[in-house]
Amino acid sequence: MRATPVSFPVLVEDLADRLVGRESDSRVRVAVDGADAADPARLADALIDPLRVRGRPAVRIDTRDFLRPASLRLEFGRTNPDSFYAGWFDEAGLIREVLDPAGPGGSGRIVTRLWDATVDRAAREPYRDLPDTAIVLVSGPLLLGSGLPFDFTVHLAVSAAALDRRTAPADRWTLPAFARYADEVAPQTFADVVVRVDDPRHPALVTAIG
Numbered sequence: 001m002r003a004t005p006v007s008f009p010v011l012v013e014d015l016a017d018r019l020v021g022r023e024s025d026s027r028v029r030v031a032v033d034g035a036d037a038a039d040p041a042r043l044a045d046a047l048i049d050p051l052r053v054r055g056r057p058a059v060r061i062d063t064r065d066f067l068r069p070a071s072l073r074l075e076f077g078r079t080n081p082d083s084f085y086a087g088w089f090d091e092a093g094l095i096r097e098v099l100d101p102a103g104p105g106g107s108g109r110i111v112t113r114l115w116d117a118t119v120d121r122a123a124r125e126p127y128r129d130l131p132d133t134a135i136v137l138v139s140g141p142l143l144l145g146s147g148l149p150f151d152f153t154v155h156l157a158v159s160a161a162a163l164d165r166r167t168a169p170a171d172r173w174t175l176p177a178f179a180r181y182a183d184e185v186a187p188q189t190f191a192d193v194v195v196r197v198d199d200p201r202h203p204a205l206v207t208a209i210g
Contacts (some may be wrong), residue, residue: 003196003204016050027102028135033143034156037166038197044139057131063140065113066094070120079173102136145185155191162198
C-alpha cells in the first residue's frame with residue numbers, strides 16, 4: 001500500500017473538490033467509513049463548510065443515531081463483537097429514512113436522527129427536505145460491503161496495531177469485529193478514497209494497493 005502524506009486541511013480540501021466534481025445537479029450520498037479510533041465524524045464535519053463555499057449544501061448523518069433498539073442490539077450481551085458487526089446498526093432504517101430518499105428519484109425528505117440510544121426510543125426528529133444539490137455525509141464504522149447505496153465512499157484505514165493502541169479500553173471488545181471487517185470486506189480495496197490514519201495528526205492518501 002503506497003500512501004502520500006497530507007495535512008488534514010489539505011485532505012479536506014481535496015475531498016471537497018472531488019465531491020463537487022461529481023453530479024453537479026443531483027444529490028450525492030457519501031460514506032465516511034472508519035472505526036472510532038479513526039474519527040470519521042471529524043472528517044465528515046470538516047467537509048461541511050468547504051462544500052458550502054463551493055456551492056453545495058451538506059447534511060450530516062452519524063450512524064450512532066441509527067442504532068437498533070437495545071433489545072435487539074444487546075440480545076447476546078453488551079460486548080458481543082458479532083452483534084456489533086452484523087446487528088448493531090439499523091441499516092434498513094438508514095436506507096429507508098436517508099439513503100433512498102436522497103438517491104436518484106427519491107423524495108429528498110429525510111430524517112437525520114432515527115434512534116436515541118441514551119433513552120432507547122425513537123428520536124422523534126422532524127423530517128427535512130434536502131436541496132436538489134445536497135451532499136449527504138454519513139459517518140460511522142462498518143459502512144461498506146453490506147449493500148448500502150452510497151455514491152461515493154471514503155475509508156479511513158487504521159492498521160491492526162494502531163487500532164489496538166488507540167481504541168478506548170471500554171471499546172476493546174469491538175476489535176474482533178474490525179478484524180473480521182478487514183478480512184471479509186477489505187474496504188481499502190474498493191473504496192473511492194482510502195486515507196491511512198494510523199497517526200491522526202499525519203493522514204496519508206493511499207495511491208496504490210498492494
